Amino acid sequence: MTKKKELRIGLIGCGFMGRTHSNGYLRVGNFFPELTYQPVLKAVCSRTENKAQAFAGQWGYQSVETDWKSMIARDDIDAIDICTPNDKHAEIAIAAAAAGKMILCEKPLARTLDESRGMVDAIEKAGVANTVWYNYRRIPAVTLAKQIIDSGKLGRIFHYRANFLQDWTINANLPQGGEGLWRMDADVAGSGVVGDLLSHCIDTAIWLNGSIKNVSGMTETFVKERMHQLTGKVEKVNIDDACAFMCRFNNGSLGLFESTRYARGHKALYTFEINGENASIRWDLHDLNRLEYFDNADASTLRGWRSIHVTDGDQPYMDKWWVPGLGIGYEHSFVHQVADFLRSLETGTPCSPTFREALETQQVCQAVLDSAASGTWKNTNA
Amino acid sequence: MTKKKELRIGLIGCGFMGRTHSNGYLRVGNFFPELTYQPVLKAVCSRTENKAQAFAGQWGYQSVETDWKSMIARDDIDAIDICTPNDKHAEIAIAAAAAGKMILCEKPLARTLDESRGMVDAIEKAGVANTVWYNYRRIPAVTLAKQIIDSGKLGRIFHYRANFLQDWTINANLPQGGEGLWRMDADVAGSGVVGDLLSHCIDTAIWLNGSIKNVSGMTETFVKERMHQLTGKVEKVNIDDACAFMCRFNNGSLGLFESTRYARGHKALYTFEINGENASIRWDLHDLNRLEYFDNADASTLRGWRSIHVTDGDQPYMDKWWVPGLGIGYEHSFVHQVADFLRSLETGTPCSPTFREALETQQVCQAVLDSAASGTWKNTNA
Amino acid sequence: MTKKKELRIGLIGCGFMGRTHSNGYLRVGNFFPELTYQPVLKAVCSRTENKAQAFAGQWGYQSVETDWKSMIARDDIDAIDICTPNDKHAEIAIAAAAAGKMILCEKPLARTLDESRGMVDAIEKAGVANTVWYNYRRIPAVTLAKQIIDSGKLGRIFHYRANFLQDWTINANLPQGGEGLWRMDADVAGSGVVGDLLSHCIDTAIWLNGSIKNVSGMTETFVKERMHQLTGKVEKVNIDDACAFMCRFNNGSLGLFESTRYARGHKALYTFEINGENASIRWDLHDLNRLEYFDNADASTLRGWRSIHVTDGDQPYMDKWWVPGLGIGYEHSFVHQVADFLRSLETGTPCSPTFREALETQQVCQAVLDSAASGTWKNTNA
């Protein structure tokens, strides 16, 4: 067996996303043995040393850092993986780019469009390999949707709709901010469901259906005040608990998006549907191995939505896993993204979505928030 | 408008089935205006005059009888509809045939195979038009299944499986026998779920997949004793509460059937599935307007079970009702059977299933019960 | 049996809705025998005499009219049922009210808010019994949703979302206007999917979740020109093919609505979902006998959306039909509305939705169209 090239990873942040990415690095070699590159878990960084040590032990990182600047300064690290809360993304990415590191950044790119622009400028100036972890593109059923659309089977597109519904913040006694809850602190997260959930929906939508021209949005904060974990005081909640928006795509189709953390009964219901002249597609994260597909070319009395169990070897990524009928899970989307990033290093083709591509999602997010604030339609300038 | 020919109906029995049939007679003219014949509700018969009067008032019968023999003796009645408990089917049918009446008989044909044979002999000797109310054949999705199979799309058939699951008799305090509960009295009903529920499954199966060669059955009576409504005493329960059987069809396929009144959570779950070399079909009474269909000829990455909402004008019977997407209900199967019976009078083609055809279902039922009693396989002699 | 009071019906228009209403009048006595009133099909009116005669023959109307004014002038008619295209609703309703007739009017009330106001004024001045056929309220699963909400089980409401998706006008060769296609002619229909489909969603929403305060809408006409059946010329299409809107309800919850005739694969997918603090509900017309219900009070490891098959005798209207597990269809909602209208005559309580209540739906529709035209939020003034 030929020796693999090492891709030495420095992971910053060891929360939920630190785990999903680490799992991706560890699994990719087992399931994508043909790849030239092999990730090596060189170091993990957390401000709390105990936490970094525990994480390193559990996941096999060779060393720990407590200051991300030290991590970036290390010669034995090729790629920086940014898994911090959103407020650190820009600073770290810009410094890492300046240090010539490859960058894999959790979504959303940053808290604001302005921060994001600075990151893209820095990355492109540095010319380093980069990708943003909009992982849902690489769930096989979603990738299959992309292939179907690219094949032209849908014809002219009329409608795109997507939801991302959760219910975990309904309890008014849930505090905001701090450990485990930074997503509820606007200073850290930048926004609420817009950056956290709608950004996923927008990334997928642009990928599948092209750019969004303009939007009209609405946001709401249902629980106005919550105890802040860091200050111990009841403070105003500044994030959006829920957001819906209508939009027009450049291809003339209409879009409708909604996200909330107040949809009782939905833990993480990410669904999308796209209606074309000749065929339609829909997908649901709660049943992630399936794609539903309606083809108007089927004989008229026998037409119906097809429930495609995307577990066959000729379906995207599925030749790497088990046998037909045996599903995979959420985490595999990250394994696939690692694989595609490694392959991009071989081929020199960027690993989508790049920072540049993810910037467009930020433009839409910003336009949605601006529209909600002003009550008027906003162009995305995308 | 041409004047219609009258088909003067005499209905015997005014329970649940009396209602579904009456509704069929009343509705058929509105939805099948092209038919030459129009049912006229001439008389309804019940041993209890008050009950007959109330029923006649509610459904528009012109007169009442309290003795079915008087009904049969009337000159102004063309067709006798038998909706009594099973123990009266044979006697009434044989007498009605002798009187030259057309006969529409509720299923199962009778309590036993022997009784059924006598009925078929009488009917065929009399040469009168006849049909048995195995209504599920005429749910549009089921009729579509028949059309798909007849078109040859399934290829060689390997498997047939059907369930009819209910849960209404689980409570051990439910009495047996008498008003509303004759289905639990073996003397009246002949059997439990075999005649009541499995007979439906068997009728559909034979229609769709041909004759059944031999069977191996199992029955159980979970609650051994119940208070009898007529005697007021706790008595042994003689019906089968549950029955399963395996079988081989003449075409070489395997069958698996199950019925019970002890499947908590299922009110009336009648499902069937048929697997062929090239395609498969399944249906579920709880969602009766849909047919699921899998076609192996679909492109390999896009194959999946199709959920066909059988509400389009080019699907069976559906040009008679509303517009695509708007479902119909259980009762419509009876309207369809009335329509097909009336049409059979125009064309002279028998209205399936005839008594002769329903006899085959009785043969299978008997073989199942015999097999369960003996613990051995039994030929159906069909 | 006590003799029933007659409610002598004069039906104007004999298209699709003329059929559903007639069926309602004919069936109600069989299934709601306790009612004091019995509809009598006195006359049907169509400008084309042949058509009226054929309809009368098929449905049992005693006479025909070709001028609706003659119908209104008749002494032997108690109630006028308006099933014409939308452009005649106002004129007929106002005249009928002036003549002291009860009025049952197809939805939407009229083409515009202004027309609708005139109708309500006339009706209320006349003080006649009235109702508008927003039939979906009376599908048992939908009525059950109302009961659950009224019981307080949902707690504070956060979200309401509804879709009404069809696909029948995608073909650009489909002509507009005239026989069978007046819904595509803005002069006759007033609007496209807003009045035809969204009005249903809005009526249900207001009934379940209270008044809508303000809206932001978007409309689109995908096929800009079609041949007009009446002129034979290719003309501009003036209806909205698709419409989405966001809104805020008076109770603080957010709403999201969408309707289109360009959602390939959906024949008549009317769905709604309502998310409350403690429980959620959703419903889908394609599977109309079911209600899905999530109750957060269920034990945490055993919580899940419940699929309620609304066919039990203790569920709304279902004591009138068959036995548990056996579903009913679309048409039954009209039978229920007839029954409720007849009962309202007994009790003197109005049969909801009255013209006054339906006016609020018109206010929302108008605000949506105005918002779509202006690109700004609009108050409904409801």
Add this chain to the structure above:
Amino acid sequence: MTKKKELRIGLIGCGFMGRTHSNGYLRVGNFFPELTYQPVLKAVCSRTENKAQAFAGQWGYQSVETDWKSMIARDDIDAIDICTPNDKHAEIAIAAAAAGKMILCEKPLARTLDESRGMVDAIEKAGVANTVWYNYRRIPAVTLAKQIIDSGKLGRIFHYRANFLQDWTINANLPQGGEGLWRMDADVAGSGVVGDLLSHCIDTAIWLNGSIKNVSGMTETFVKERMHQLTGKVEKVNIDDACAFMCRFNNGSLGLFESTRYARGHKALYTFEINGENASIRWDLHDLNRLEYFDNADASTLRGWRSIHVTDGDQPYMDKWWVPGLGIGYEHSFVHQVADFLRSLETGTPCSPTFREALETQQVCQAVLDSAASGTWKNTNA
């Protein structure tokens, strides 16, 4: 961090199951960090050295063997994992036990009941830790089913039914025997779907519902002859392509099982349902993160099957993975079994199913095959 104790694994066989087990060993430390033991991939054995080398490279085994006897003879291996075709299970297990190795054996235990008995005797005499890879028990939804049943919520059990349906051998041109196809060679596999698929259903059933008393089975071989890969000749097919059986459990409930490789449209549809007096449960491998649950104690108008998305931290194993709503896949069941095996080494409690427990499944399999051959009911003697 405390240093972990090593459990040095020797894997015999590197096909599909070699992969799933290896993945289990590699993942367990990341997700179950609290365990004292850590698997170490010491050696993998295949008769073909190239294959062993490639597998070792891909999965990180430290060394390779080409003779399983050499593997068993090694001092640096604690546990033998048997992933060979079925015909080697007995010989290897008996030798490994004699050598004092722990044993993890793929299912079914062996080709025949006799072989299995010999294995159990040897294992128990040696007193070594052991387990059999009936992995489906450890899919969280299935484990939750076990917890619900053990809690007594179902009450008296009436029915158990299970299916395992595939369609991959329908093509008559598919050869039998040899590489990748040993499951179709009765000499190697022992049986067809009985050992391969029904054994899973039986293991789960016994675990959930207790011992099976007697059975009546039916088997079929639809394609009678196939080209044998090893001989190059068309030979008689000796496996069962399909098998159904009825049974009685010791607790008085009825069972119905079916398995086939000829159910067009089903890749790996493993479903089971259990109906109790008070509640029912069902599960489907194609949607493996869900459990359906019906509780008759729910309010009568609000009762329905609950669709439980088993992804919450208080549900079995799910505190180890991601966040609510994010599903896991098929392979995780093996990670869980590894974790439970490691824990059993800490606690001294056997890791179910042990060889002894798996023997009972063999008894049922044998009785089914014997019954199918004789056409009579057979006791399982379990």
